[in-house]
Amino acid sequence: MKKRIALLIVAVMLFSLPVTSLAAETTKDIHVPKAGITPDSWLYGLDNFMKELHLLVTFNVADKAGLLDDISGERLAEALKMVEENKGEYALTAMKEYKSALEDIVEVLDKAILDEKDMRSVIDKINSNRLDRKELIDVILGNMSDEIRSEIEKSLSAAKDELEITIEVTDLEEDDDDLQDSNNADDNEDSGDKSEVIDDESDAEAKDESKKDEKSTVEDIDSEEGEVELPLKKVVTAKILEETIGVDTAQKFVLGELNLRQILAVSSLAEQTEKTFEEVLTVFLENEKGIGATAKALGLHPKDALKEIKKVFKGTKSQIKADFAEAKQEVKAGIVNESPEENLGEDKQIADNKDNSSDKDDDDDDDDDKYYDDDKDDD
Known part of the structure; x- marks a missing residue:
């Protein structure tokens, strides 16, 4: 016992x-x-x-x-x-x-x-x-x-x-580089199968491979200070901004005129007020990039405006994380994507061409109207 x-x-x-x-x-x-x-x-x-x-x-x-x-x-x-x-x-x-x-x-x-x-x-x-x-x-x-x-x-x-x-x-003044480590950590945290997670070594391999291919996801961007290397994360983010907000805004991000946080805040306020991005950006800068002051100037309730801004931040961050993980896999697999800078340039050129075409059509319509009026005068 x-x-x-x-x-x-x-x-x-x-x-x-x-x-x-x-x-x-x-x-x-x-x-x-x-x-x-x-x-x-x-x-x-x-x-x-x-x-x-x-x-x-x-x-x-x-x-x-x-x-x-x-x-x-x-x-x-x-x-x-x-x-x-x-x-x-x-x-x-x-x-x-x-x-x-x-x-x-x-x-x-x-x-x-x-x-x-x-x-x-x-x-x-x-x-x-x-x-x-x-x-x-x-x-x-x-x-x-x-x-x-x-x-x-x-x-x-x-x-x-x-x-x-x-x-x-x-x-909102913090540089967007701090988001990279955060998102990488989130990638690992959200994945239940460790074997499917791209670890730091894989990230390094992806970066090395992307640097070797000029047409891959790492591009050199011309600026006043010379050439600037564009990381994969920034490429993905720029593409999302181009698709969701516009080419001009994506270029502002790529060239460092506005960081991601500022762009998302302005974009959300523009959507809430049904104004253009540029209109809200002007008010935003006039109010020293303060969300509360900008919201009041736009006739919004600051607390409600902040709530909507957070929704945009959360949704965009989730999209960046998903697209970034997919892009890393593509780089590892050797899939070559077009240069994001070329894409931005091409899209902007297409938009400009459309505007020029529209202007030309308007001029042709004016000429037709003038010709029609001249015929009436002759009669």
Whole structure:
């Protein structure tokens, strides 16, 4: 009897240890924020109350966003601690609090956008932490049971996506190069089969192959400063802008006159007001690229305008990610595409030719009318 009990205890220990050690081992090379009071403590509610009080008396919008980011990191650390101790329900509680903190950050940033507040002092920190914590989130979710994970995974993903889009809209001056790493990470994150994901080495191979072929997806663009190499990601983006907005706008993007974020914001506002891109761009520049001020100048409710802008950002980003993945596969397969710059030039030439043809037809019509009038006078 004693022997059976001893074997049972050993079996329980063997089955319980791997989960704990796996979580700890997986996070060995990941930066983990400092945990606060965990949800299994009777002091957890008091800890939450004190944090809410701290936020209530923090009036500077940048400081409040930074504080919320710190709280979100603390929640992740608490969730990790709970999964390491095999307390799945408490880990779920901490992850729900983490999601809530992300939603609060979005709310603060939205207000900052509409009030034209300068958030550069904190936005880089929030974005950096967002990227750094992706692996930590994967570890936490991976150590939850399927039943518990299903309660948070979908809503958490939506909150993370919303924060990412909001960060981009918050800083319209940021160069679009920062989107490349983000989208590559998203490609890997969204794919369930790791064997189908193009890894960094494949990306490097694709870049090397594209550089070897002058007619491939990497092109040299003439500018006042000389020749500029156009990356594959930018080629894909330019093509999408050409198809959805217009050739002139795509050329502004390629030549660096406007970045992607600014183009999408202006395009959305133009669609909301049924004005041309150029008309809204003029108002946008007059209002120093402020979304709130531009929306008011166009007669839009700023909050509603921002909501629509985010939809455009989300939809375009999703399209870029899908088309970029397809383009990388084509480059790897050796499929040669026409130069995007040639495409833009050809489309613009066709448009110009149509305009010239239309003008010529108008001139011919005028001549016919004049001839007809002369005949009437002769009669």
